[in-house]
Amino acid sequence: MSRNAKINTLLLLVVAALAVLPLALGLGDHKEEPFAGADAEAEVAITELQPDYEPWFTPLYEPPSGEIESALFALQAALGAGVLAYYFGLRKGRRQGAARAGATGTDGDGETTDVQATAVTDRAVTGRGAEEPGGSAADRRGA
Numbered sequence: 001m002s003r004n005a006k007i008n009t010l011l012l013l014v015v016a017a018l019a020v021l022p023l024a025l026g027l028g029d030h031k032e033e034p035f036a037g038a039d040a041e042a043e044v045a046i047t048e049l050q051p052d053y054e055p056w057f058t059p060l061y062e063p064p065s066g067e068i069e070s071a072l073f074a075l076q077a078a079l080g081a082g083v084l085a086y087y088f089g090l091r092k093g094r095r096q097g098a099a100r101a102g103a104t105g106t107d108g109d110g111e112t113t114d115v116q117a118t119a120v121t122d123r124a125v126t127g128r129g130a131e132e133p134g135g136s137a138a139d140r141r142g143a
Contacts, residue, residue, distance in 0.1 A: 001009075046053055063069040 065073060
C-alpha cells in the first residue's frame with residue numbers, strides 16, 4: 001500500500017470516528033435537542049442571561065419544522081459544493097489543456113507542425129514574433 005493510500009485510509013477512519021463517536025458515547029443525551037445547531041444554543045444562552053432581550057429583526061422565512069430547515073441547509077451546502085467543484089474542475093481542465101498545448105510542438109511523427117514552421121520562418125525573416133505589432137504570421141504571409 002502506498003503512502004498516499006495509507007494517509008487517505010487514516011483520514012477516512014478519523015472522519016468516521018468523528019461521526020460515530022458522539023452517537024456511541026451518548027453525548028448530548030441530557031439535552032432536549034442533543035444536536036441542535038449553534039444558532040439554537042446561542043438563543044438559549046441569550047434568553048438565560050437576558051430574558052427581556054428583543055431581537056433586532058425577524059427572519060424573512062421561517063420553515064414550518066426543523067426537518068425542512070435541515071433539508072434546506074443541506075440543499076444549500078450541496079449547491080455550494082457543486083459550484084466549488086465545478087470551478088476547481090474547470091480551472092484544472094484549463095491548466096491541463098494549456099499544458100498539453102504547450103507540450104505539443106510536433107505532429108506525432110517528430111515533424112514540426114505547419115503553424116510553428118511558419119512562425120519560425122517569419123521570425124527569421126522579419127526579426128519579430130507573431131505576438132508583436134504588425135499582425136499574425138498568417139497576415140504577414142498574405143493568407
